[in-house]
Amino acid sequence: MLGADGVPVFSYLEGVRDGNPWAYAIEDIGAGAADTITSRMPGWAVSAPAELGRALLDRGARLLRHMHVMWCDLPIARPVADAAPAGFRIVPCDRSPAEIFPAWFAAYPPGHPDHRPRDGEKALKEELVPLLSGEEIGPLLPCSVLAVRDEGEVVGGVLVTDSNRGPWIADVFRHPDRSPRGLGALMLSTALVHAGADGLTGIGLVVTEGNPARRVYERLGFRVVAATMTVMI
Incomplete structure (x- = not known):
């Protein structure tokens, strides 16, 4: 410009x-x-x-989101040792957008720092489908994981992309009513372990100001490296 x-x-x-x-x-x-x-x-x-x-x-300008950029050096990541709770499994991200959508959409209810009113059908078509296909940020990496109930219902996930900034966690989501607390940390820890095994040396994400998930990220080895804002002009 x-x-x-x-x-x-x-x-x-x-x-x-x-x-x-x-x-x-x-x-x-x-x-x-x-x-x-x-x-x-x-x-x-x-x-x-x-x-x-x-x-x-x-x-x-109008503030849309105040974010903190975080980075984790995978050799010093601190994985969670817990196994998945009874009735749940951590699996590769190999389900269709339609199967993933209910948990992804429910993960940000009113009151959540990342909630914003939006139409479900439009969000699936214009946000989740491009994200999973690699059109939005970059190709989905094999270290991405989903949490599913034993009967197969997707209740959470960690979506890792190959972005222009390097390996990037585009989303960490968990259905607030269909999954237990602590599952998010387990999913993220599993994704970090897989990323390290795949030869990645670092991975980034952004967390919204005020989101308590930041404490989980810090516990797993992420550190804040920058602060950014998204505004509407």
């Missing part, structure tokens, strides 16, 4: 978020970036480092 004087003020990748154009992975931020984004990108969702995000909020 060029400023008013024709000098580049930042670089970004372009995508779609909730039906709106989305600028993310913003880098090479120069003077005037906040003013340029405000004047040139109305109607865009923008994910930016926290400092730029605050400058955009000061110029009237």
Whole structure:
């Protein structure tokens, strides 16, 4: 993106978020970036480092999500030793989007830091299907796992993608009514063990400000490396 004087003020990748154009992975931020984004990108969702995000909020942008980027060096990951609770199994992520959707959609009820009102059919078609197919972030990696009941119902999962930032956990989800507490940590730990066995040396994720899951991530070896904000211009 060029400023008013024709000098580049930042670089970004372009995508779609909730039906709106989305600028993310913003880098090479120069003077005037906040003013340029405000004047040139109305109607865009923008994910930016926290400092730029605050400058955009000061110029009237609306906060969508305040996130912390976390990274785990797999050689020092601290796996959970527990086995799956009776009646549950941890399996490869080899089910269809329709089978995964009920638990994925139910994982973010009202009151959850990542809840946002949305139509279920649209979320399946425009969010989960592209995520699982690799179109949204990158190909799903073999270390991705699902938690299922013995009869086969999917109740949770960890979706790991090969993103432009390297191995990336795109989602950790658990059905709040159909699965026991602690299953999320077990799923994530299992995915980390599989990732290490596959030769990966590190893995990242983002967690929303105020999400108690951050404590679980820290317990498993993740550390905060950056803060970002997604705002609507």
